[in-house]
Amino acid sequence: MTIQRGQLVELEITDFAFGGKGIARIPSEEGSYPVFVDNSWPGQTVLARVTKKRKRHAECSLVKVLKKSPEEVQLSYQPISGAPYIFVPVERQIACKRQTTLDVFRKIGKIQDIEDRFDEFIASPAVFNYRNKMEYSFSCIEHDIATDEEIDDAFALGFKHRGTWWKVESLNAESGLFDSEWENKLSIVREYLKQTELPAWHPPRKEGFFRHIVVRKSFFQDQLLVNLVTSSEGLDRFDADAFGQKLKELFGNRIAGFQHTINDNVADRAKIENGTWRLVFGEEKIIEDLLNLKFEISMESFFQTNPKSAEKLYTKALDYAFENNDLDNKVLMDLFCGTGTIGQILSTRTNNTEIIGVDIVPEAIEDAKRNAKRNAIDTINFYAADVGKFLKEFPQYAGKIATIILDPPRAGIAPKTLQKVIDLKADRIVYISCNPATQARDTETLQENGYVLEKVSFVDQFPHTSHIESVAKFVRQ
Ligand SMILES: C[S@@+](CC[C@H](N)C(=O)[O-])C[C@H]1O[C@@H](n2cnc3c(N)ncnc32)[C@H](O)[C@@H]1O
Structure with a gap:
C-alpha cells in the first residue's frame, strides 16, 4: 500500500507513542512503514488523513474511529474530541x-x-469530572453526532468537531470532564438561548451573536462562575438579566456570578474572553483551596x-x-x-x-x-x-x-x-x-x-x- 499526502486511509492501530499518537504499520519493502495517527489507540481501526509523508514514517490526523479497540469500555459520557481516551480504562492510559x-x-x-x-x-x-474550567462554543454549523452529517442554520452549543474550527457538536449529556450538573443541563441553556432568535456565531463568515460560554468552578465552594461571550450584533434584543434569572432557576446558589462579555474581535487568535464585560449578578471571583491556602479565581486568571x-x-x-x-x-x-x-x-x-x-x-x-x-x-x-x-x-x-x-x-x-x-x-x-x-x-x-x-x-x-x-x-x- 502506498500513501500520499492528503489521502484518506483506513488503518489498524497496533502501538502507542508519546504525545497521544497511535501507530499503524504498513507492509513495505524494508519490512514495515510506521504511520502515526493522533488521538488513536491500539486495537482501533481508524479512518485517517495523511498530513505528512516522510521517507521513514508518515503522520495522519484522525478523522473517525471505524472500529473500537477491544480495550474500550461502555460509559454514559458523550464522546468529545478533547477526551480521546475516555473509553480506555485509566490503568491502561497510565x-x-x-x-x-x-x-x-x-x-x-x-x-x-x-x-x-x-x-x-x-x-x-x-478520574472523571476533574476540570475546573470549560469553554463551550456556539456555531450555526452543527455536526450531528447521530447522523455524522453537517447541518446549516443550526444552533449548536458544545465542542468543535474533531479537526474542524467551524462545526460544533452540541453537548446533550455530560462529557465526563467537567461539572455533571452544569453539563447535563447545558442543552436546556442552549434551548433557552435559541428561543431568543438571536443567531449563533457563523465561524467562516465571522458573524452572529452567541459566541462562547466559559465556566469556571471552585471545588472548595462547589460554585460556578459563568461568562457568556457574545458580539454586539443584536445586543439590544438580548436580555442578559433574564438569562441570569434562568441560570439561577436552573442551578440556584451554585452560580456564584454571571458576567456578559461583548467581544467583536474576529481575529482567529484573539482570546475569546477579550472585550468589555459586565457583571450581571453575583461575584467576579470564586475561591479555591489548595493545600489549605486560598486562591482567588477570576474569569481571566x-x-x-x-x-x-x-x-x-x-x-x-x-x-x-x-x-x-x-x-x-x-x-x-x-x-x-x-x-x-x-x-x-x-x-x-x-x-x-x-x-x-x-x-x-x-x-x-x-x-x-x-x-x-x-x-x-x-x-x-x-x-x-x-x-x-x-x-x-x-x-x-x-x-x-x-x-x-x-x-x-x-x-x-x-x-x-x-x-x-x-x-x-x-x-x-x-x-x-x-x-x-x-x-x-x-x-x-x-x-x-x-x-x-x-x-x-x-x-x-x-x-x-x-x-x-x-x-x-x-x-x-
Ligand atoms: C506552566 S505555567 C506556570 C504555572 C505556575 N507555576 C503554577 O503552578 O500555577 C508557565 C508560566 O510561565 C509564564 N511565562 C511564559 N514565558 C515566560 C517568560 N519568558 N518569562 C517569565 N514567565 C514566563 C507564563 O505566564 C505562565 O504563567
Whole structure:
C-alpha cells in the first residue's frame, strides 16, 4: 500500500507513542512503514488523513474511529474530541503514559538508566469530572453526532468537531470532564438561548451573536462562575438579566456570578474572553483551596485546571525541594511562577526562606500578590518580568540561591535563559514540565553543566488525554 499526502486511509492501530499518537504499520519493502495517527489507540481501526509523508514514517490526523479497540469500555459520557481516551480504562492510559514518557527521557534526554531514576507515577485523584474550567462554543454549523452529517442554520452549543474550527457538536449529556450538573443541563441553556432568535456565531463568515460560554468552578465552594461571550450584533434584543434569572432557576446558589462579555474581535487568535464585560449578578471571583491556602479565581486568571492533581504535583515538587535540604534563611526562586501558588505553599513549610517569584504576565503577578496577602504570607517578592531579562538585571543573586523551582510553559525554557539559570549555581533545581519532551531536551543540557537528574515523577493532570506533567529533581555536583 502506498500513501500520499492528503489521502484518506483506513488503518489498524497496533502501538502507542508519546504525545497521544497511535501507530499503524504498513507492509513495505524494508519490512514495515510506521504511520502515526493522533488521538488513536491500539486495537482501533481508524479512518485517517495523511498530513505528512516522510521517507521513514508518515503522520495522519484522525478523522473517525471505524472500529473500537477491544480495550474500550461502555460509559454514559458523550464522546468529545478533547477526551480521546475516555473509553480506555485509566490503568491502561497510565501504563502507556508511563512507558512512552520514560522513552522520551531515553531518546531525547539520552538517559538510558531512566527506570533507575524514576520515582513514581502519580494518578489524578479524580478520574472523571476533574476540570475546573470549560469553554463551550456556539456555531450555526452543527455536526450531528447521530447522523455524522453537517447541518446549516443550526444552533449548536458544545465542542468543535474533531479537526474542524467551524462545526460544533452540541453537548446533550455530560462529557465526563467537567461539572455533571452544569453539563447535563447545558442543552436546556442552549434551548433557552435559541428561543431568543438571536443567531449563533457563523465561524467562516465571522458573524452572529452567541459566541462562547466559559465556566469556571471552585471545588472548595462547589460554585460556578459563568461568562457568556457574545458580539454586539443584536445586543439590544438580548436580555442578559433574564438569562441570569434562568441560570439561577436552573442551578440556584451554585452560580456564584454571571458576567456578559461583548467581544467583536474576529481575529482567529484573539482570546475569546477579550472585550468589555459586565457583571450581571453575583461575584467576579470564586475561591479555591489548595493545600489549605486560598486562591482567588477570576474569569481571566490562570489557575491549574485539575486542582486535586495540582496538589499532588506541588507536594511532590516541594518534597524534592526539601529532601535533605534545609531551606531556612536561604533564598529560593520560583521561576515562571504564574499566580505564585508554589512559592506560597512552600512558604508554609519553612521559616525565613526568602522567596522570589517571577512571571512575565503582570496580571498573574497581581493575582499572586493579592493571594499572598489573603494568605498572610509576606516572605515572597513577586516580579512581573521575563525570566531571562530578570536574571540579567539582578546578577546579585548568583551564588546565593539554594534552590530553584522551574515551571516553564509547554515550549520549554529558552536555551539562553536556561544558561542563565545554570549560571546562578543553585544547589538544586526542581523542574516541573507540562511537556516532558522539552524537559528531556533540557535534561541533557543540565547534565552537561553539572546538574545530575536524581529523580523524576510523572503526574497525570489530564486523564483521557495525551497530556502528562513531569517533575524532576536535579542536584549540582
Ligand atoms: C506552566 S505555567 C506556570 C504555572 C505556575 N507555576 C503554577 O503552578 O500555577 C508557565 C508560566 O510561565 C509564564 N511565562 C511564559 N514565558 C515566560 C517568560 N519568558 N518569562 C517569565 N514567565 C514566563 C507564563 O505566564 C505562565 O504563567
